[in-house]
Structures are given as C-alpha cells and as structure tokens.
Amino acid sequence: MTTGEAESYHERQISIFARSGADLVSALTMTYADEAIGVVRAAEKAAIPAVVSFTVETDGRLPDGTALRDAVEAVDEATGSAAAYFMLNCAHPTHFESVLDDGAWLERLRGIRANASTKSHAELDEATELDAGDPVELAGQYVRLRPRFPNLTVLGGCCGTDERHIEEICAAWTA
Numbered sequence: 600m601t602t603g604e605a606e607s608y609h610e611r612q613i614s615i616f617a618r619s620g621a622d623l624v625s626a627l628t629m630t631y632a633d634e635a636i637g638v639v640r641a642a643e644k645a646a647i648p649a650v651v652s653f654t655v656e657t658d659g660r661l662p663d664g665t666a667l668r669d670a671v672e673a674v675d676e677a678t679g680s681a682a683a684y685f686m687l688n689c690a691h692p693t694h695f696e697s698v699l700d701d702g703a704w705l706e707r708l709r710g711i712r713a714n715a716s717t718k719s720h721a722e723l724d725e726a727t728e729l730d731a732g733d734p735v736e737l738a739g740q741y742v743r744l745r746p747r748f749p750n751l752t753v754l755g756g757c758c759g760t761d762e763r764h765i766e767e768i769c770a771a772w773t774a
Contacts, residue, residue, distance in 0.1 A: 602677065605637020610644065617645035625650040627712075628689045631663040632673040639678045652686035652710065657719045659698035667695060671704045684750070686710030689757045691717045691732070692740040699747045710753030711741060715760045723758060731759050738767035745772075 600608060609626070616624050624647055626638040635651045642649035653670055655661055661670055671685050685707050687695055691714045699705060715732035716723060723730070737760075745751060754772060756764045 600634055600637065602633045602636040602640070605634040606640045606644075607637075609638050610641040613638070613641045613647065613649075614645045617642075617647040621647065623648040623650055623683060625652060625686075627652045627686075628654045629670075630654060630661055632661075632665060632670040632677075635670070635674045635682075636677045639674060639682045643678065643681050648683035649681070650684055650686060650710070651682050652688045652712065654689040654720075655687065655695050655698075656690075657694045659695045662720070667698050668700065668702060668704050671707055675704075675707065680707075682707075684709040686712065686753060688712035688755075689714055689720075691715075692737070692744060693717050696740075696744060696747075699744070705748060706750055708748050709750050710755070711744065711748075711751065712753075712755040712757045713737065713741070713760075714758040715756065715764055716758065729759055731761070731764075734760075734764040734767040737764055738771035741768050742771045742774075 613624050624642055629635045629651055639649045655667055660666055674682055716730035718730055754768055
C-alpha cells in the first residue's frame, strides 16, 4: 500500500479505538515504512497516540530491504515524529542487534517483542514444530541489548515464546 492507501485502510479501525477510550494504538509486525506512515497519520487524525513495531529479517533489514534505521527515520520525517515510539517484534535479537548503531533514532525505540527462535521467517513458515529456543538465553540477549536502547521500557515475546520466556526476561531484567 502507498501511505495514502494505508492511512485510508487503517483510519476506520483506529478511529473506533480512539472513540472507545483506548490509550493508544499499536501497529505490529510492520514490514515497510509506507504502511507505518499511513498508520501514524490515521492515528494523528483520530487524536490517539500510535506505536509502530517493525519486524526485520535475519540481516536486520525490513522484509522490503529497508534498513531499520531508515524506516524509523522515514516515519518520523513523514509524520513530524508523531509516532509515540517504535518497537521491534517478530524477530530474534540476533537478527537486529548488529544494526543498532549510534544515532538519535535509537532513542525512539522503546520496546522489544522478540521471537524465541533464531530461524528466519521463511524457516518458521515451513517448520512443522514450534521452535521455542532457549528462554534463559533469550533473556540474556534482552539484557545485553539494554545499553543500546536508552529508552527501552516495553518487553514481551512473540513467536515461540510463552510464560517461561517472559519469566526469564523479567527476572534477568530486574536482577
């Protein structure tokens, strides 16, 4: 979708959330910046904060090939930094840790909902069994990322995670 198509597509749903008294809207597993821009613009029209959560492939780039930093900066530039904040989801920390370079854009990242598995999206799509990874290892990877995310306050799990992962993440984070 173009930014305009995305704005139109998400506008009704976002306005319903806004009218119902929701605190914010979240767009998860965004795969390209144009759709995220449309979501943020629709949320701005509805006067409700929006959170954008991108996913990346094993090379740290969005599925359309855009660098994560470029996607965050494109959304901020196109919307006047109207997104409340950004997140990463549906990717393992090993898929994005190498792209967390310096820059003001990192201050906009406030959340991680990582996959338990280190497998690619394509591998997970073809899998016949759930890959739950290692909850302790995943928790350690969250903690190692902490210094690179100065504003990280939203933690969770995505594909393959369950209460074991969340318990380990919380225990490691508060240790």
